[in-house]
Amino acid sequence: MELIWEGLREAIDLLVHNKHDVYEIARRSIYVSGTATLIALVLGVGLGAVIAFKRFPGRMFALALVNTGMGLPPVVVGLVIAILLWRSGPLGQLNWIYSTKAMIIAQAVIATPVITGFTAASLAALHPRLRLQVYALGASRLQMLWLLLQEVRLPLLAAIMAGFGAAISEVGASVMVGGNIPGQTRVLTGAVLLEQSKGNFGAALALGIILLAMMIAVNLLFTWIQLGIRRDAALPMETQAADAGTLVQPWSNR
């Protein structure tokens, strides 16, 4: 119990005196995980829509893969990406190993299946005729997707939260591909790991508390947006419809 109080005291001390470059580390955490979540959002929404709407051979397998991916062991992700980016590896000449780029890739790989799964499930839960109705309103394929994504905006926000949570709380892969280098690739989770291994439980706990507080803040923000959407549903919204302008046919994606 005393350790926890000590941790809290030290957390405040860290923040007040910016010890261990805590602000820089926290900023890097947000940057790496935020970028990874953004990439995962683009990939996940696309893949989720494909799985929800397209009928293709191996769809079952893809779904099982996504479900597995939602609980992908970060250490395996780290290992595979480390092998790919290793100086002598297939992508070695990129020179990305032990950089934040490598960490972003690793975290995006971890977050993508989470967002894919949420997206596919929420789109599949819409009324099956709604897609036809949207086409019947005169939507192109891209417009249809845009309108339906707005229909699932609440679960989609939940997906972003879950994806960001998975990315920022992950440590194994980030340390493996990032190297936990101070001033370069050290993020909060890596810092916790390091302080704990050095026996600095107070500092480790303090960093852990800061990590948690940050995640709570981000989730509060998104929850606030979610509630705002709920309220706004009763007011006209001026959303920009994506006009593809192309002749995309609804049946081409069955």
Add this chain to the structure above:
Amino acid sequence: MVQPLTPASTKLSVRGLVVRRGPRTILDVPELAVGSGEVLAIVGPNGAGKTTLVLQMALLERPEVGAVFFEDQTVRGRELTLRRRMAVVFQEPLLLDRPALANVEAGLRLRGVGRKERRERALRWLGRFGVEQLARRSSRTLSGGEAQRVSLARAFALEPEVLFLDEPFSALDTPTRAAIIDDLAAVLAETQTTTVLVTHDHDEAARLGHRVAVMIGGRIRQIGQPSDVFGAPADEHVAAFVGVETMAPAKVISRGGGLVVLRAGSHDIEAVDAGVFQRALVCLRPEEVGIAAPGDHEADSSVRNRLQGRVARVLRTGADARVEIDCGFPVIARITRRSLDELGIEPGSPVVATFKATAVHLIPR
């Protein structure tokens, strides 16, 4: 409400349309044309392929066999452009999770209609269907009837050249449905929109349709004026669907003076002669059949047919009763409950089934 349809140009047609699901053929329509300004009602039992036909004609599904033509030109390659000249209302309102107004504006926005015009048209059509006060309400808070009115406003706001209504009232209660049909009938009469209305309700079809097509088992069995389809069904399947409940096989025994006498079981039946045939199915709608007590010789001479029989079953529905009379073959009558009580009818009672010669429809076989 039904105006005579002047022969107009064809707006939308299909040719050689065949849709299969696995080994089953669920749609087989060699030819169907909807005239400009026409309201074509498609009726048929569940699973007849009505919705499949609508999805094909509304360019929401691509035919594997056959083709759809818009103003006699193939739709191939310009489906999106043409879809933007049509509108569809389904049985479920299928509104987007946003305010009613935004729903009505959605299709206009997809077409790139400017904000001011969008709003003006959306409000006008919400008003036309009596729901403009709901404009800012979230679609999730609307009742079934309100939502369907918004859905209709959303379709009409697009000012479609062809409108598809796929059982739009089936999920509504009777008073709500009647009120919406009144509004729709008025709007259709005013806009003269070419419309394909799918329904399984005969009254809806007869009231709104210039022509009625009866679809059974993926095929159109009969198409024509409502009075023809409901009064003179082409075959026993159509007859059964449009509400003919008595169908007795009969043989012609004499002809003359525009009348034909047929023998069905041990009874002679007089009917209006309509063609050259020796055998026919005697068809009667239940509301055309009256019931008299055995000794009662009322003076109504226009009732040419009086068939002795016994009551087999009595089924009391809302205000009516359905009486099955065994005359050697079943004759079904629908009478008011008051008549039922006055006649004191119960199973086993001897009665006389009465109907006019003009009430008989004959299907040659």
